[in-house]
Amino acid sequence: MKHIAESTVRRLSLYLRFLEEFESHGHITISSGELASSGGTTSAQVRKDLSFFGSFGKRGLGYSARDLIAAIREILGLQHPWNVVIIGAGKIGAALAQYRGFSGRGFKVVGLYDNDPSRVGTKLEGVTVRADAEIEKDIARLKPQIAILCVPAEAAQPLVDRVTKAGIKAVLNFAPTPLTVPAGVTLRAVNMATELEILAFSITNDVAV
Amino acid sequence: MKHIAESTVRRLSLYLRFLEEFESHGHITISSGELASSGGTTSAQVRKDLSFFGSFGKRGLGYSARDLIAAIREILGLQHPWNVVIIGAGKIGAALAQYRGFSGRGFKVVGLYDNDPSRVGTKLEGVTVRADAEIEKDIARLKPQIAILCVPAEAAQPLVDRVTKAGIKAVLNFAPTPLTVPAGVTLRAVNMATELEILAFSITNDVAV
Secondary structure, three states, rough: OOOOHHHHHHHHHHHHHHHHHHHHOOOOOOOOOHOOOOOOOHHHHHHHHHHHHOOEEEOOOEEEHHHHHHHHHHHHHHOOOOOEEEEEOOOHHHHHHHHHHHHOEEEEEEEEOOOOOOOOOOOOOOOEEEEHHHHHHHHHHHOOOEEEEEOOOOHHHHHHHHHHHHHOOOOEOOOOOOOOOOOOOOOOOOHHHHHHHHHHHHHOEEOOO | OOEOOHHHHHHHHHOOOOOOOHHHOOOOOHHHHHHHHOOOOOOOHHHHHOOOOOOOOEOEEEEEHHHHHHHHHHHHHOOEEEEEEEEEEOHHHHHOOOOOOOHHHEEEEEEEEOOOOOOOEEEOOOOEEEHHHHHHHHHHHHHEEEEHHHHHHOHHHHHHHHHHHHHOOOOEEEEOOOOOOOOOOEEEEEOOHHHHHHHHHHHHHOEEO
């Protein structure tokens, strides 16, 4: 696999959000300066981020908002919707299953799983919690490519092994433990305590991070 | 403010978690190689990360787990507990208020606020939802330095203005909108849709991020 800096992809996502907002207000063209301020960066960085993926805009005329939206959606792979499964229907898993921000961006939660019989069968915003024994069958049937893991640390690695074996290509890990995935599978982790530790570090040392 | 790469601080947080686990199993000394594998990095990177903050360990003898835990806790500012307020008691805010991983790392949720009267007064794991009109008084009294913002996009900027004016020094933003903060205040954003977009990008382009 090639490597592209996460920060570049993160900025593309920000630019896209800003462009969609911008276009919804009836604006047609946008300058790299306007895009830069949306992402808290510089015009030069915007041009560099975009040039990585092709040639966009005309010198002195700015970018067509519509064209740039289409281009960034294609770069990010958002021209088609993505099916997502959530493993673990505890508080974080349940909150994510009901998060409206996903469907608006083309991510559809097609399955939510738990091993607690008291949770199985409960319905959260149209998604019914299913027994974790159903995971493999459902992945074969619904072909999700992304799994969000919201289980306790000790349950996480066996579940990642199961979902990647069943065909999942990318995992977002909320379990507070490092995981390993097979080659070709992308793994990202969100750790809430780490986020607060970074803030604590910043206040303690009076440094920006 | 000086700038230190977020990735460095993130690795320190990972090393600390691993060291505590390691020490709890009765181990006394640890090599940079063992630490490196915990953070998915190299021995050279571990030595570089630590040398940034002082001189640790003895060549050929590795690090004392106990000393390194104390040193990293001090670097991150975790020698004392931190009071945290959560603004917004919707699904994400409620899930975070009940997240056990915070108290274990020294982050104490001392306030949870909402402007929905049907939520005010409900109790979540020992924290009672309070009216958002109480925010300023509570910050003056309880002196939290960190606020977690879990409100809709349109409500976010006015609330950030209020909490920073009241004395909050760092904000973790879950609202899906960019925010501005006064100089000297640290702002970090967690956007769930962006996390999935980075995964979609990775699958689509077959690149690691």
